[in-house]
Amino acid sequence: MSLSLGELAVRFGCELRGDPDARVDSIAPLATAHAGSVTFLANPRLRSELASTQATVVVLDAKSADAASGAVLIAANPHATFARIAALLYPRSVEPAGVHPSAVIAQDAQVDPSAHVGPFACIGPRTVVGARAIIGAHSIIEDGVTIEADVRLIGRVTVCHGVKIGARTLVRPGAVIGGAGFGFAKEGERLLPVPQVGSVIIGPDCEIGANTTIDRGAIEDTVLEEGVKLDNQIQIGHNCRIGAHTAMAACVGLSGSVTVGKRCMIGGMVGIVGHLSICDDVAVTGLTMVSHPITQPGVYSGGIPAESARTWRRLVARFKRLDSFAQRLAAVERATGTNTAATQGEDDD
Amino acid sequence: MSLSLGELAVRFGCELRGDPDARVDSIAPLATAHAGSVTFLANPRLRSELASTQATVVVLDAKSADAASGAVLIAANPHATFARIAALLYPRSVEPAGVHPSAVIAQDAQVDPSAHVGPFACIGPRTVVGARAIIGAHSIIEDGVTIEADVRLIGRVTVCHGVKIGARTLVRPGAVIGGAGFGFAKEGERLLPVPQVGSVIIGPDCEIGANTTIDRGAIEDTVLEEGVKLDNQIQIGHNCRIGAHTAMAACVGLSGSVTVGKRCMIGGMVGIVGHLSICDDVAVTGLTMVSHPITQPGVYSGGIPAESARTWRRLVARFKRLDSFAQRLAAVERATGTNTAATQGEDDD
């Protein structure tokens, strides 16, 4: 696939500075781009790389345009425009409509004739598969599931009974959607499973990463609103609710009944304790434990950067003696009559 | 499925206050319950919600009964009784006995005629599948495996050679049981795999969550005693031993040769360092690193709650200077002749 700069400028409403007949057929990073490739500049700190890039054209914003020596496409949002150009240059492979002869489809399942069902897929009773949906190889769709139009289950996806997946949502291999939540009643020393009778409702335009697991609700439903993007190996406990356009990086874990607002960005390996609410527009940096509600937009953190093991052991030893430090500091304050504002309200004994 | 309050009272030995002919057909939370639903009160702090609930009946203990305005079922263990009622109202779908024609069964595998084997399941040589066991779609059972009666592999479960799974144990999709442990011998700069010749032995009444992995032992076996409940995406290293009725929340990781006692509760994302023992009746809160043996029952923690990123950066900077703090405090103590009990035995230079 090859496109001229003129076509790109027209299609994406960009100002082109350069030869409209020059053509691109690939994408590349700024530093290693070569003739025929399109690249982009989103981070002004990389502006110095503009002079030396070999790319045929750079997508950038108006403020950076003068720093470029070659052709540029000026866009209000260079990263998004670049993403759309890349999608044109690298079109997705199209899966043919129809059901592979090896698939096992329940008699009363409704599979749209324009949908694709791959080898060894299983589709249960009363399940509905919408137009142009892709049910990849080895997927298991249990009974009573609703798969809306243009959903793509890449392959090897498990969707348990009664789950609903909104239009255009993409699910990657190994994801398990709608497994029973982890709920038990103690009876003597035994743990008695509590039936999990809610479901999982996933909105349109979501992405669910590889080997991510989303548990069905205990009584009410687990909900992902539209545009939620979950990376790989995320665990969403029962009855969580995730707001629209929130993104979570890999290996995040949400306990049960967590509510996350809209447009949040949750870093990798973050853990969120059960029954908490996080408001809209919160960012949490990686490896943070969220154990209290967050009610103000902003950035939150909780990870301590690594040190050499020798330094770290000393720091941990000091940390473990903080109680003693506090007492000693209070004693010195008493001995010297020092009493700062910072001392007020401290409980150091 | 609908049941009368009278039936429930008799079947579960509860005292009923209310109309024995009233009927319920669903479960609901206290706050959002409606006519026809049964709910429960286990947490006395929610007692105030009793007055306003629309539930047809509330399962609760004797102490809370007087606070209710509607019908109640008085139970010694309301949560467990509620769980049993829920299991009656929402019976599990029954899988028919028999082997799906697409399944691949080794000639010398023994599958009980009352067992269910789903589409595309593979069962290896010398494997034994017990009465009423469910081998869900796409499961892979290697050779020499023992699956006892009433085991349920929901689907897409991998059970490697020689593993034993006890009666009534439930395994969710994507779980891998008996993969080789991670063991290498260093030889120059290369890592030479050490054959892992132990197996995995899982007791009765266990649950293994979706995409959880349990490695086979290096020489001896990895063991889960009866009633162990593992949530999703847990990793159990080779040669671990987990005591009866212990529960672990999602994303827990156990290194090799960890021993966990009976009736422990391990919170989400906890990591346990190899070769440690944890005694019976230990609770570990989420995101804790356990790197020393635990020999006393009780609750253990190790996670630091998130702060705003700005506050957190200051705290981390202070933490990284703890060594300097300690030296400065000692200097002040020397200068002022202050010497508290807390100073004894500190090594602050």
Place this chain on the structure above:
Amino acid sequence: MSLSLGELAVRFGCELRGDPDARVDSIAPLATAHAGSVTFLANPRLRSELASTQATVVVLDAKSADAASGAVLIAANPHATFARIAALLYPRSVEPAGVHPSAVIAQDAQVDPSAHVGPFACIGPRTVVGARAIIGAHSIIEDGVTIEADVRLIGRVTVCHGVKIGARTLVRPGAVIGGAGFGFAKEGERLLPVPQVGSVIIGPDCEIGANTTIDRGAIEDTVLEEGVKLDNQIQIGHNCRIGAHTAMAACVGLSGSVTVGKRCMIGGMVGIVGHLSICDDVAVTGLTMVSHPITQPGVYSGGIPAESARTWRRLVARFKRLDSFAQRLAAVERATGTNTAATQGEDDD
């Protein structure tokens, strides 16, 4: 399988002290070994167990040999020699050459006649499977994949389009190699997926654990050099590069564009922040957050060991007041005229 000590000595170039006709048929730990088993001593601290072991022979180094009462095989690298003996005693089951009739193979895929393709495997167009490779049951190999000779995909492995897997590499069930990386461009409140057009290149002699996920590069490739060993449930983000002979324990997470050097040892549940470089010969202990580049070989840590919940709560409260501590300490220093070297350069106001 049974072997004489004489055979072992000759085959592995060991000095044998003991009866060359004595035979072994199993491996065992030092403490629980029995007649007929071979064991090894790698850790000198266990030397005292030598006197009482019931093993038929112990593999050990020259320094420990005199402490043994029974037969010994003296090896320069006892652990590696033991691993090789174990591999002899427990030979891998051999999968027959040929394609299972249920497998779905694209017409223009090239599968070597000596390769094994298991039940329900799918192999896409233009994919090449090398000599003696094993494509286990339920594996999905998309189009344009290269699987070199003697690769073993144990079963249920997903390999996405264009991925290359080097000779003798082993991949365990549930692994997903080459799923799209997690890359989005913000456009208003929506997150627009950025096409991920790189691939994954895995060198020879690697191991990829169960349910591990390795994302394809955004533009360039994600790369594992030769001999990399990844345990279960690891997440490797797009464009990471992992050096030869590096090992990572379970549940490690690498954000995008991380570079890890050669011969590194990364402990369980370690998280590495995006775009960082770690040099060769680095060890990181478990549960550490690496958020800065590491440029010197050595051991790095960042986890704080658990305490009883009561103690921990006090320590966290102290930690959260470190800022106040610092101000109070500075005040006391001013009041007493104490000014140690440690105070220099501190910013305590």
